[in-house]
Amino acid sequence: MAALEEIPGPPGLPFLGNVQDVNPISPLASIERLAGIYGSIFKLNIGGSEKLWISSQALLNEVCDEKRFTKIVSGSLEEVRHGVGDGLFTANYGEENWGLAHRVLMPDDFTRLALDSIALCAMGTRFNSFYREEMHPFVGAMSGFLVESGARAQRPAIANYFMRSAQAKFDSDIALLQSVAKELLAERRANPNDKKDLLNAMINGRDPKTGKGLSDSNILNNMITFLIAGHETTSGMLSFLFYYLLKNPSAYQAAQREVDGVVGKGPITIDHLSKLPYIEACLRETLRLNPPAPVISFYPLPDSTESPIIIGGKYEVKPGQSILALIPEIHRDPTVYGDDADLFKPERMLDEPFRNLPPNAWKPFGNGMRGCIGRPFAWQEALLAVAMLLQNLNFRMDDPSYNLLIKQTLSIKPNGFYMRASLRDGIDSLDLEKMLHVDTSKERLSENDQKLSKDLSSSGKPKQPMSIFYGSSSGTCEALARNLAREASGRGYEARVDPLDAAVDKIPKGQPVILISSSYEGQAPDNARHFVEWLENLKGSDRLKDIKYAVYGCGNHDWVATYQRIPKLLDTEFENNGATRIADTGVGDVAAGDIFEAFDKWQDSCLWTQLASSAVPEEDVGLEIDIDSSARSSRLRQDVRESIVLSNKVLTAPGVPEKRHISLKLPTAASTPEPEVREKIEYLGKEGFNQEVFLKRRSPLDILEEYPSAALSLGDFLAMLPPMRIRQYSISSSPFHDPTVATLTWSVLDAVSKAGESKRYLGVASNYLSSVEEGDRVHVSVRPSRGSFHPPTDLENTPVIYICAGTGLAPFRGFVQERALQIAAGRKLAAAYLFIGCGHPDKDSLFSEELKKWEADGVVKLHYAFSQSPEISKGCRHVQDRLWEEREELRNVFQSGAKLYVCGSSMVGEGVSVMTKKIYAEAADLLGKTKTDEEVEDWFQSIKNDRFASDVFT
Template sequence: MPGTPIPTPPAVPFLGHVNTIDKDLPIRSLDLLARQYGEIYQLNVLGDKRIFVNSYALQNETSDEKRFAKKISSNLNQVRNAAGDGLFTARVPEEQNWYIAHRLLMPCFSAANVYGMTEDMMDIISQLTLKWERFGSKDVIDPASDFTRLTLDAISLCAMSFRLNSFYREDLHPFAHAMGDFLIESGKRANRPTIVQSMMSSTNAKYEEDQRILGQLVNQILEEHRAHPPAKQDILSVMLNGRDKETGLGLSDENIKNNLLTFLIAGHETTSGMLTFTVYYLLKNPATMRKLREEIDTLIGDRPMASKDVNKLPYLLAVLRESLRLGPTAPARSVAPLEDTTIGGKYFVEKGTSIIINTYNAHRDTAVWGEDAEVFKPERMLDGKFEALPPNAWQPFGFGTRGCIGRPFAWQEAQLALVTILQRFDLVMHDPTYELALKQTLTIKPHNFFIHALPRKDRSRVFALPSAGLRSERTALGSAQIASSGTVSADVAKLQPLYVLYGSNTGNSESFAQRLASDAPAHGFRASIGTLDSASEHLPKDGPLVIVTASFEGQPADNAAHFFEWLTNTEGNVLEGIKYAIFGCGNREWVKTYQRVPTLIDETFAERGATRLVERGEGDAGGAELFEAFDTWEDALWKKLSSTYATTSNAEAAGLNLKVVSPGTARASVLRQPDTALGTVVQNKVLTSPNAPPKRHLEFALPEGTTYRAGDYLAILPVNPERIVRRALARFGMSAEQEIELSTGGPTSLPVNKPVTVSSVLSGYVELSQPATTRDLDILLKTKNSESSLKALQALSSNYAENVFKKRLSVLDILEEHPDIDLPLSAFLQMLPSMRIRQYSISSSPLWNAQHVTLTISVLDAPALSGRTEPFLGVASTYLAGLRAGDRVQLSVRASNAAFHPPSDLNVPLVMMCAGSGLAPMRGFLQERAMQKQAGREVAKSLLFFGCRNPREDYLYGDAELKQWSDLGVVDVRPAFSRSTADSEGCQYVQDRVLFNKAEVIGAFLKGGKFFVCGSSKIANGVKQVLVEIIKESRHLDDEAALAAFDEMMNGRYATDIFE
């Protein structure tokens, strides 16, 4: 019977679409195909035809049990190798045991029976909380692992009266390891040719061994239960002794074992994933965490949660429902039509054909959940909204007669666990920059997600968590030891405590905080340093608290969001007894939100009873005053602290000790081992002609498990250019291979207490090119030098902004200019800020390649403003420009502002305005739209306004993708050539071209278009000015009214990404 053809990707003969599916993370492939092909597509895997439905409408239609029945998928067919005809894997109606077991066991999971399991559930939950308490708040917790212990032990104890005692083991129970490996291999076998499988002898042997371990535990449970029946009737008792009222039959030993294994697998995998997803979403959304904590504190208080409380906390239920919407732990299920049928009103499907209901994507359908479907928002599940959802819109537990039989058990267990945890702990992300990555067995869970658990209402403490920008362990930046706290000497330990907290994304605030901590011993203080989030509700009172933090478009840094949310919702004099000082970093380009976060923190501290030590300092990151302002403020701070706490200055205490441990005659052979955070360079090519400032295109293979979205950033940890490192080595008379050993009395971001080559320290740990600060000049003035050098330094200090900052004069530049300045290497290293992460907009879409990303960068190689003959080299761009295919790079994906992503509604046109390498995210957007159009979907035509010099020098991708996408009907490109205006309708800059094509801009706006700007502040301001001018002219408004109209009209439709 003919119908509308179901879209299908290109296939390989014989294998079909085997290689289309990610063998380790299939859901990622299915998600990307759904985003590319839309609500339905078809795959052929080794001759097995599978139809995937991804929209609410098709999920709802295929949930009709009169037309469709559950089909055991190829994955579950492999799971049958161990679970046989258990409830989850039984073939119905062929296998009658399913009916008997279903009728016997359904009553076991009634609300009344599950309430009776509360005590046993709380027993296991208390083991988890006891572990977290005893290991302490500095312990790095893998919540997915601990929740696996929790849920596996809970189902074993509640259903089978058998204790696995997972929390009394250092590692997971062998059953859990075997089960995970078995499920992963089952998924891979489902998509592997039989002949290939037969040749994988070691893999097959491991698969059989895993099944043996699973069966061994099941047999042990069954034997012990029979030998020592429990006093209470548990679920296993029902399986052993129960008789089906309809047939009078009981369950065979084989079927009992199959169902025991089914409960052990399904009974813990989904719930542990649900808890891990929920913790992740709570930590990424501080306002939600606060609301949930308030509900728990109000309704439960300090008493243990009881069965009477289950389902009585509405916000908790909303949080769990929303977590399962975005993170359905069972992300897909299979059905098949009972007869030939048509779905979606046009797609013909033969009887028995596999239809995979992609719950993961159906739960993100904007037709039901709105344009903010990707946003975690529990409020959409409150106040009757959940009950008012269309039928079958929310299906994390499956549907109908084959839905999850243990849903009440999992639902109660999750509520008890979350309430108990949040009653006792403040949870903090180990890496505040972490973005969700998935791992998949039979279910999905967050991958490489780690937390800390800080006891609530305990004594005030600050925890020195690793830096978000220079993290050393379990992060997306590799395992090299970058940040170190140093070793606190006995003398330093006796000093007055000082607590330094920072909120930082780009590294400026963290660098200032590190400087304060390093300087502390010289002023008589012992410093502890940590993120603001590490101290939420745990602010110390036994020493001064110094905060350095920034605003990002009016929002706190990633590692300060929870602190900010907590602080702004405090009441009364909760901060009485705290003495504090604050320095704020910001950018005056954001006129309305400049210093918003530091100001609010400062004002709230004062309102809540804390004592301000010095007036809040502030600095503009876009100008010379940032470093000068901090130097002035820091000087005043130390004077105030010294007088307040009667400390004694000791310059030697803050010194960095340096010892030469090797003459450098033998080359060290230590090689850095690659890990999951190392990406690989695939391609690096020049995009511009030799006459133009260089722009390059780089392609990276991402570390395993890393995902991204069009519009995200790639964070790169660079090294200083070799030329600059050689200059520094020459200035201090050292060879590149000479080894040194550093030690210090306080926190530092330098590698301490171990031999390192001096070149590795200069190359990777410090910023050699950053302009010298006024503080640096003061140090040099106090250093032994000649009269001529003294006068030169005084001249530099007399007009810092003109003589140093604008010329980007570094400490190294000054030392080379004045070789008589007698500054030791140790002092030089201590003056320099830590190496910072650099973020670049990704210029590709995962629909093009989910495992690869591309960057489009400008390479900074320009005449030095200081007048030096050697050019000024950008640190990160020079590093990237020098990479070759095969090089390994420390990198990670960072999410961009939520607004800076293409809308999911393909009928919404994009209006993109950029210049030079600002094209990067726009290329990713257009590549995504092009892939969707090529997949047969209707895509609104977009507008790209792109500025460069001329079409023959730096018209990036102009003759390649931009032309192809224009021919495809995805975009109309409107270039502005600053040095060849005759080729761009006389328009010199982007804003000129926007004004010239204002009719098209207005047309796109009226069609609901979304506007994106990427480039320098000059470009962003110019574009905004022109758009305001268009509104002013078309609506006949004055300047003020036009600006107000712009803000109103563009609310939610105008996103910027500004870089300098």
Template sequence: MTTPIPSPPSIPFLGHAAHMDREIPFRSFQLLADQYGEIYRLNILTRKAIVVNSYDLVNELSDDSKFYKTVPATLQEVRRALGDGLFTAFKEEPNWGIAHRLLMPTFGTLPVRDMFDDMLDIAEQLILKWERFGPTYTVDPAEDFTRLTFDTIALTAMTYRFNAFYSETAHPFTQAMGDFLAEAAVRVNRPSVVQALMRGTNAKYEQDIKTMADLADEIIAERKKNPIDKPDLLNRMLYHADPKTGEKLTDDNIRYNLLTFLVAGHETTSGTLTFALYHIVKNPEVLRKLREEVDEVLGDETITRNDLGRLKYNQAVIRETLRLNPPASFRTVAPLEDCVIGGGKYFVEKDVSIVINSWKMQCDPKVWGEDALLFKPERMMDGKFEQYPPNAWQPFGYGSRGCIGRALAIQEAQICLACIIQKFDFVMKDPSYELKLKQTMTVKPKDFYIHAVPRTDKIKRVPRPVPKRTASQVAPAVPQATTVPSSSLPENAPPLYVLYGSNSGSSEGFAQRVASDAARYGFRASFATLDSAVNDLPTDGPIVIVTASFEGEPADNAAHFVNWLVNLHDQKLVNVRYAVFGCGNRDWARTYQKIPRLIDDTLDQHGAQRLVSRGEGDASSFEFFSSFDDWCQNLWKILPKEYHTTINEGQATSGIEIKELDAGTSRATTLRQPDTALGTVLENKVLTASGAATKRHIVIELPENALYRPGDYLAILPTNPLRSVQRAIARFGLSPEQQITLSSVGPTSLPTDTPITVSNLLSGYVELSQPATTRDLHTLSEVESSESTKQALQEFIDSYEKVQAQRLSVLDLLEDHSDIKLSFGVFLSMLPSMRLRQYSISSSPLWNPTQVSLTVSIIEAPSISGRKEPFLGVASTYIAGLCPGTKVQVSVRSSSAAFHPPADPMIPMVMFCAGTGLAPMRGFLQDRAYQKKAGREVAKSLLFFGCRNPGEDYLYSESDLKEWIEAGVVDVRPAFSRSPGSSSDCKYVQDRVWQDRKDVIEIFDSGAKCYTCGSRKVAEGVREVLTKIIKEKDNLEDEKAAALFHRAVEASRYATDIFD
């Protein structure tokens, strides 16, 4: 008995059209595959199809004796331009067989090998462009690779030069082709009545077809008029006959196939190269291995055809790119007869269209493992590629209707990749960029931009501070750096290189403070990312490095530097002098300070001179900022002595000059312009009972093309609470509408040289509630005030723990001591810049791929400083006040690789959380619930959830959790700290885990993955009780039980997300 093929809910007449993303339909197919599994049925505007996603089904369908290629609706629309060419011909059309037999020899191994010189010719034009434009030029890889592949297919197949690199604008053909393909992709989903009314669109569509056809006719006419003796594709179409029938191609079919190769021959390969470069830049280890291979095989010599076979890793990178990101993501087949597929499971009628989702199939964990979504070229090397089962890798389609030009495409990609790796280093314009997609007939990265930095020791990639240049004379470096203006420094002031690695902004903020202070101590500061210093650590001045670890990994803008540093081998850095300060979080004890320690130790091992002992800042501690202050104080004692600089003594100065432009008589508002980082609040509601600590559920529409997975974060840029802003304005006797401009003598995160109101400045650019540091206390004690105030400040300096215990901010101290005569400029310079706050996403893209929900605690607690007003959390207060329709600056941030639900829904999960730590768990369970709703088999998971009272803060208990319990998705075990009688006498999560340990053992032994989300206290309690369970179960000593627990962590069987 067969099983019905699942299908999403449909709408009359429209069918499943509402499920399709209009901009990126590809994404909808992937989300439906996540929800419905290996197969599902679609009906879009009466067009019916079955979509298959698993290797097992695709392997079964890869049989030309039982299934034939169909031409889907989109390609039928493309036939308007490509007719019965090889790509778009129906199976019964004879011209396909004639052309296929006639042209196959052109793409054999030896003919493609003979195209090498032409391919290299065009690749060198790309290299020349990037070299001439220089390292400050922003490269759009998708655009330049399109020029490359367009010129390559024209030269190799038609001996025709378009010279795309010699024009600033795209060739008219590529412009017309791009518009034509984009329109064809959406045209099929429009009702015919609507299409008929779109006269302007229809006219443009026809004109694009004519532009392409005219060019093809021009190329053909030119060849007929001036024939050449060369065995290229065009000559073969014009002058050769089908070896089987003796027939020649008609003039129309020659045009159709010429256009087919111009379109398909460049569009897909340009996408492959763009995806490959994205993965290379995002994976420093891949770049290093590629470079080592190229340097070993090629050195400084030009690549030859004999080198291709020796570039094994290059080939693996291309193969892995084509696996993860096949540019042609789908192909369609249909059965020649009624059949049953899936081992007798699914009945399929004759001639029913079956869409093969290559993108999903090539990431099937049953073939490629649980790390199938990771970019790992190594899986394509050393015989592994040949050992994968047949048909597991199908980026070029299958069988007789597979891509005829696959050898050409791979050779072209290999040559281009080797050439650019030989010549350039690469830096992403935006180091935090995460992959976005755009779709026409193929899929490519969107908004992916890089800087191509020539690989030569003569080029200095760390920005050099230089004396007395005007702003117009300073050329930006890559990545763009900030240099302190030199007007207040002597011309011979030594340079100070401040390099940082930062994702969340803390390290960058600390680094900015070092750069800002440099002028006071006689140094000319330069400020840039660590990645800008790859291969080029300066030796003419001290280097100050401020960087962080993120679960043991470097920051996004430090990954290339770290990879370069650890692979220096025997290279010496004897003239480098440096100091390192590391940011970290002791909650991740096993990887705490890993990257700063690695950088410090490696520099020392290679002969660099350490100027100051490495400093450590623990972000989970109140002493985070003061520890940096202490380290800086020591740094500034040593550097002036070492470099014989003069310290600018005297009262505290900010380096910020303020010019008043508007006294507040007119109202001026600085508006944030909408961009891709702007989300829209759709819903904001309270989840908890009246009188309980407030927790809210917020739904936000994501910026265009933003993607997320369950377990990811949403980073939000908040503003300070209005009350805090008003306090600061009142303390300095300002008007909220007063308009000022700021100028700075050093790097700053404040808006400079542009008018801004005092209210907007204090609201959005600085942290007003951050506890004062020891440096701040010293600054306040240096300015004019009464003796009693100076004595009070000195007491705080001597007993700094009192400041920490009360969380006294600079603003608090200024209010308590009104006689401190501090200027507004110095006050601004003392404040940290506003930071992004990250919140765990509490939804699944299967619920809605364009929206996320957050589950947030609103911080409004009695002030521990003794003030009457309650303490307000900056970000949570901001979030609580967001109304539907409000625009908010957001970005999706990936969580650690281990903190996502298993790809296989039959692997159960055990989740431990308390309060809003439920957020990612809700996303995990929502993912499973939608998979089960779609008809997939889903393992039941176990959720341990800590709350206070069942009637107060048992979040989602009467909605989602109740529904998912009834559906068999999850078994919830609550623990109520203030009502333990309602939770089997268990007060905390760890109490409930211990009581239910038999269930925990049973589900873990069945292969479950475990997750914890909550405070450090919750995570520690869960760790202790799980170790205790291991100890009791196997009768082990404490050390052995702890070792087994850590082994589970290392095997990705247990993952945590800790917050405070």
């Protein structure tokens, strides 16, 4: 036997143990954070009881051996026993009633229950939750009972004695649950029937081993158990499923196509459910990532003779000690699911790869004899619900920027997740009821024309409809869309503005359709991903015949490979599927200048000249202004929330561009009277615009200050201003350090204005942030990085190379801070290298002392390039020069599976890309395998988003 090792864990406090390491509001997130730090096994001492937590498939496989370990009822589940006693899910090891109920309820009758809700199928009653505004009282009592059970599990037992009101509510909820169950049981005994449902099985069933039946108290306990378990877990599974489908448009479209191909337009039957393998894979993958019951508790068999009890070949388990399996982390074990274990990929859960998984790698339904007895029913219920919804409805996120938040009671569910539903094309509300019950596959469905309101213009003539759809991540394209809608109103159109995802399968005909979108590293914006996926799957049909469209694209030419990819795709796919182009595609280049000016020119020279003959111009246009300074967060349309400033400090020495670090606690001329002034302003608006306004970055306010006699109304002035957009910064801290605090590291833009030496050119957001003080509140929205810009899943075996310049260090400080915590906890991680470009070691070398300490602790190896002091950085002025200097070591590390990460300006991104290709080409030459430029470029493209991740900003 190998030498035993001490099981790691966070240091605790006297008497209290690790109570401060677990947030009582979100305990699961706290435990997952600790698993990220300590690895596959760690211990926690809560209230004097030391429990082990495991988070790997190998360890779970051991404790699932029912000859060595068994389920233990603890935590929230132990508190649930107050309401359901020794029901199937809460009975302790060896309790007689569990064996009786399990043997009575295991026959096939249970798996052949009719497909409806758990209450109707199992107990012949209807709660009719959809027919009233308020939930049935049972649901409210159940929710309160579960929330309080979770709360009681987190506090010392003696505390419950003093919380009289909470105890009274707990008791009343239990009483209501039992009262409803008693009424159902009494009604069935008074009016018996021969239904083959769960209630009759419990009333009439006899244990084949002992011949005993279930007592009324045991029947009541199990009735409540099934109502709670059947409602909580299935609703959670479906909520998570639709979150992942809407976040992954290709999976959503594949699932909907499967339903269309198997079921068609008729009612769904039992025969269809076995022919939906992709939806089954989606359900399995959903349960892998977010099993509604996220923890399974074990302990050694009480009568075990094993001594000592060893798991993992080196960790001792004490007799009676609890072992809690953290299922969401086990389901992400990279040794089983690979480096993309955090991604939603249903293909890995199709029948064949699912069957080939190692034992106990997928455990959402519990273990062995104590596994979920309702699994077959829940599976059929979920398949039916998903198929019916996808057959008849299209869905999109209410907030495309929403990222998963967890609400935890006995089980887990998404918190704050809302989606919008609309009938699919060709289906209207009058047909839907018939479609659910009558086979209409051979009938022609009614046309679902969008009827837009025909508002009258001031000329008394009806306006014509126009639809404007946008794909926007930062708000620019949405601002363009809304500006176009205002302009359209004055030209005789009634324009409707929606995100592109709202147009899936519902693009209006008989009116102009304008598409405005950007690309993000070649991918569609969040609120356009489903539309792009749907459009690409039309595959050259005539589905878009009779649609007239125009496309305007926003992009940045610095990203050569992906510049304007999504706008070009929209234009090409519309044309290929039969639509008619109204005007040439417009192109807005952020790097080239004012994107709003370019958009105005496209409107005037292309769009409106083609539409001029078909609309009725507005004769009188007025402008009303309502100034509301309190609604900024909603106007930004980015789901921002208020955060509190904890600290704000300067990182650089005087005399160099200022860089700062902040900690945030989460959550016209015609109106000018003077001829000379009019003449100068007209010049600025025409031939002098580029030289005197754009290149000098002069704002409308600069011009008004220079020509104060220009009489400009407030409305005209506001119309000239581009709308405020959100600013996006990389977080420079790790949630493992403190999940309630995020830090930002940024450069303050404060330079001499090109409009005159007496003026300063100030960055709006960077200067605002530099002025906030401790206790101030700012509005923020925390979002994950897109693509592969995340630490690798298999930290122990994947080396990392971080490359940055300036404040591009921000995300890597967070990555390295996380590594420092993991290494301090005893984990052995693969090597990490950090290449940093900056000016001078004494002036703008950010976090230098912190980084030196981490290097001394073996967390990361540092390589600097000082542009002002190259003599102390091996002659390297720029970070890409330092890459070349260290290329031999980098080649060896890369060959061992390393991932490269780059963060900085577009110049840094381009410089690192060029140098990476140069190092590869030289390596090929050394091996006698010289590569052409084209072959080198193909290699580089093949590693992007897999082993080369970038976060480049302008």
